[in-house]
Amino acid sequence: MTPASPNRLVVLTGADGRLGSKLAFRVAAAGGQQRLLVSGRGVAPRLPNGAPLPEAQVLTTPSDADTRALTRAFAGAYAVFLVPSPERPGRLGKHRAAIDAAVLAGVRHVVYVSSVGAGPDAIASAARDDWLTEEYLRGTDLTWTMLRTAMFHRTLAFAVHDESSGRHTALLRAPAGEGRVASVSHDDVADVATAVLLDENRRRHAGRTYLLTGPEALSFDEIAASLAAAAGRTIQYVPQTVEQARALFYRSTATEVEDWITQCQAIEAGVLEDVTSDVGHLAGREAQSLDVWLDDYPAEWAHLRLPSVR
Template sequence: MTPASPDRLVVLTGADGRLGSRLAFRVAAAGGRQRLLISGRGAAPRLPDGTPLPESEVVVIPAEADARAMSSAFARADAVFLVPGRDRPGRLARHRAAIDAAVLAGVRHVVYVSSIGAAPDAIASGARDDWLTEEYLRGTDLAWTMLRTSMFHRTPTLAVHDESSGAGQQALLRAPAGQGAVATVSHDDVADVATAVLLDEDPRRHAGRTYFLTGPEALTFDDIAATLSAAIGRTIRYVPQTVEQARAQFSRSTATEVEDWITLCQAIEAGVLAQVSPDVGHLAGRRARSLEVWLDDYPAEWAHLRLPSVR
């Protein structure tokens, strides 16, 4: 890893999330100076002994913070890593407030985590928000880089449920994705790419660029179920759903969460996320991690899928 310049300060939003925390550790390992913005719902990443990451400061940003309130958190920053908000409504407004804050603070470069398929008429609801955020960012004088990501490896594991039937207990992966394929990607790969972009001594190398971050292969949900089965040691079967069945299954989730999941699956069925991109390899300097490798690396992420007797 190339050492970071001691004069360069990067600000990471969402530092208490899966992606932001991984990125924070990488920036720290490279000797970078960073300001970690957290929502207050989670904790900032720390070293194994509980001490803060070196050369880092933590700032809590309330969800309702406006551009002026946020601009102080961006002060003196060379670059800002902007992750999309998890909650709607209001997600797009918060994205715009963060971009306005970067302008007010004199930030030079914003790296935005977008999604593959982002477009004004995107099938996936989240991708439509991402497109509007991209357009807003392009309309400023800021240098920008878009990291358009695929579905993360972890996401399909959340749709696996144990169900009782005449055949006994079964583990079923239910999703309204038909036979579409998706090149799922790991949080680690996105974090590695973000590190390379944020700490590059020549940020102009990435200005105005859009990178597509995927895993090394496109898998159908049948393939995903088979890969999960091999790792876990029990059979997981994929059952395609209708939209109505998906809404009923996730009735306890918020309407926004259900809509985001269903429309993402519809985008997969339409082939929007089937592309395999070489960008992770080019920017991270190694091959993207497959779902199989991720399952081997992170057994705790899918431990809930094991039978009680083998947990």
């Protein structure tokens, strides 16, 4: 565990999300000072000692791009961990407001969670937004570090749907063709973020872009096989067209559907198939494979199991 400086306050945005809550746990375990910004949509993190942070250190993120409110939230912070907004339109405005607030508050270091494949012409819609956010951050005097993450293991588990014609069969449907993806765990990203945020040597990560992937690139057939072995049932991969994907995820928001489809298209194009060593280098251990994640977090994919027969 990276030891924390007692004199450095870090602010974690999205602290009630899956990634932010894991990071909050790790910062607390290292003895770090932190202020948590929560969206109100998730569950507040459980810290290792069971004691809640002082009320002043848990704040609700402003619902709009309010730079003044964010400046107050960032006051006194050495570093800010910035997660992308799940909302669009307005996503870029929120990111820029947060970066402006970090400048005004005198923050020294911003760690931004970006996407593998981020670029001006990225296939994935979220990766294009991430690129624009990265460019805005690069244009400031802030020290920055980009954590470009692959698709999360958990996302793959929630792409499985029961086949209506067969109770024992489930289908992993995605418009990803024969592409491969080096998916990553939330634990890996949280461990890397902890190492970067709490490092006493700020220059070590200044201006660095890390690519955070799992230890192997799997096809969707191989992913379905791993999920099937864990769940004890038949799960098959069925490639989709874009139109089929939109029809299947009609209950999701337009942004969620677009992000999912375009990320799958990026996988089909080979954008997310490269495996890197950045997790191992920064976390000090090998990245979690999909199979290891399935063993460690059965509650995360419990919906894949067949209901008990009475």
